[in-house]
Amino acid sequence: MTTTVEHIMGLPISIDLGDDVPAAAEQAFDWLREADERFSPFKVDSEVSRFDGAPGEDLREILAICDEYERLSGGAFTARLPGRAFDPSAVVKGWAVQRAAELLRSAGVRRFCVNAGGDVVTAGGPWRVGIRHPDQAGKVCAVLDSRDGAVATSAAYERGAHILDGRTGEPAAGLLSVTVVAEDLTTADTTATAAFAMGVEGIEWANARPGCEVFIVDEDRRVHRSEGLALL
Numbered sequence: 001m002t003t004t005v006e007h008i009m010g011l012p013i014s015i016d017l018g019d020d021v022p023a024a025a026e027q028a029f030d031w032l033r034e035a036d037e038r039f040s041p042f043k044v045d046s047e048v049s050r051f052d053g054a055p056g057e058d059l060r061e062i063l064a065i066c067d068e069y070e071r072l073s074g075g076a077f078t079a080r081l082p083g084r085a086f087d088p089s090a091v092v093k094g095w096a097v098q099r100a101a102e103l104l105r106s107a108g109v110r111r112f113c114v115n116a117g118g119d120v121v122t123a124g125g126p127w128r129v130g131i132r133h134p135d136q137a138g139k140v141c142a143v144l145d146s147r148d149g150a151v152a153t154s155a156a157y158e159r160g161a162h163i164l165d166g167r168t169g170e171p172a173a174g175l176l177s178v179t180v181v182a183e184d185l186t187t188a189d190t191t192a193t194a195a196f197a198m199g200v201e202g203i204e205w206a207n208a209r210p211g212c213e214v215f216i217v218d219e220d221r222r223v224h225r226s227e228g229l230a231l232l
Helices: 022-039 057-072 089-106 185-198 201-208
Strands: 002-008 011-017 112-116 119-123 127-132 140-146 149-155 175-182 213-218 223-225
Touching: 002 022, 011 022, 011 089, 022 057, 022 089, 057 089, 057 185, 089 112, 089 119, 089 149, 089 185, 119 127, 119 185, 127 149, 127 175, 140 149, 140 175, 140 213, 149 185, 175 185, 175 201, 185 201, 201 213
Parallel strands: none
Antiparallel strands: 002 011, 011 112, 112 119, 119 149, 127 140, 149 175, 175 213, 213 223
16 A cells, blocks of 8 residues: 655645555646646636636536536535635535546556545545544544545535635535535535535435435534445
């Protein structure tokens, strides 16, 4: 087992390889660095910062995902808050990490775990993925058995009230953490963020999304989980 960690997109990203293919990990990191340069709204020369209505193929894909989840969430999820610059960050991380995982698969890596600040893609498990306790740093409130899929959590415990409800422009309220399990990280990450932005109505919404299972803690510390979600 080899583990490599790089600091990209403002967070630590680790790649654990069950197969000894170090060049594949470097290729994945190269792509993540490229994605950060191209799609970060905090870099003045990025495609997002220079967006003029004529996006390239990758940015068109990101825009389509943003638009889809804005529609599905009734506007709670949005990359276009009034008075703010266009910011697709809530889509870009999961989308970029999922593509990095696909690069690993294309290179012949059969067993791996990519962890981007707690949002995880796995293959060839079993891998144990912990869900952080929303009140107690350093502790987990549940552990998942992840084999070939993705796990993403949206919460306010790391970065404060950074997830806004697009319908009001105010910080999202009602939930402490939303964890979504799906086949790919684009779906898991964007669904988790949209559900968190929706507040308590996001519980049923996320659980009803095709191919998604959830573990959600509301502000009253009640746990809501999908019936089919297997915990260790």
